[in-house]
Amino acid sequence: MCDYTSYIDKATEQFRQLLIEQLARQDKMEAGESAKDFGKMEKITVGVCGGDGIGPIIVKEAERLLRFLLADEIASGKVEIRQIEGLTIENRLALGKAIPDDTLAAIKACDVLLKGPTTTPKGGSMESANVALRRELDLYANVRPVSVPEKNIDWIFYRENTEGEYVLGSRGIEVPDKLAMDFKVTTKSGTRRIARAAFEYAKNNGKTNVAIVTKANIMKKTDGNFTAICHEVAAEYPGIEAEDWYIDIMTANLVNEAIRDRFQVFVLPNLYGDIITDEAAQIQGGVGTAGSANIGDRYAMFEAIHGSAPRMIEEGIGEYANPSSIFKAVEMMLRHIAMPVQADRLAKAMEICNETEKKVVVTGNRDGATCARFADYVMETVQKL
């Protein structure tokens, strides 16, 4: 038998620290913040950040699109677009920081952020920039809509975005060569606010059903509480049915044509939400097609649902990346900053370009159009509306 005493002592102290921090986070959330009202703001600052891999390529086109759609607002000074530098894997590794300090300060000086995908190193202790940003800006609701009109699919996922498996994902415990343990955290306030976001969306958009998706039969404390707290919130929305589902069968349901079109709104813990939204995006036509909004009370970040696709860069086909997902994120951002007319124009143009007319098709390879050509096509289409 080995003597593990020193490991156990160290891990116990680490766990104590984690508990203190997480309780402080819970209490801070309970104190609450009120949400910004973009409709009443005189000036809105949009940060734009390329990220890694195909990120700078798709974000360049998204920014062009944004400048085109908001030409009047930019000219009048109502909207300012700012470049955010330094959120690259090279810079982050060199500084040993998930988000360099000056980059974070620049982001915090903006109201909303449009961000390209960032590369996350596997293993090691460097945290994902995405996860760090979601935490630093307290972006608790990851909202991912998926729609396939011809199959009657109209889903929206409310993925909890600041806790669960992610919040301590880089701070697990390891006894080298013997054992490893990670932690999952569910707080009362953290769950209440995501549940409220999902039920508010349902109420405001005429939806009658919210699926609460967990694995509460196994993760009894964290997912058990998540489900119970969601039901407490659901009780305040009498016209909306709250249904419990387990993530495994829900994963199957999404590909079951007999029942999938009955689902409307989903609320779920972080990791399950991560996984199932890729599945849902694939059903819609690929992860390149779905947008993702990360919403908090003070800040919001909009991004593509997919990663930085380093392989496309290695193969020299980055220019052929599909910008649809980040364009969808632009649409979600426009809605969030109270510019629904511009958002609707973009949504209509995207529907024409990707579904009805399809004059320029991006395949993600040399046989398709470039990202820039597709962006031109979308803007030409907006102009004709």
Ligand code: IPM
């Ligand atoms: C997502 C991504 C991220 C996540 C990665 C890049 C950290 O997969 O936004 O879904 O796991 O949340």
Ligand code: MG
């Ligand atoms: Mg994901």
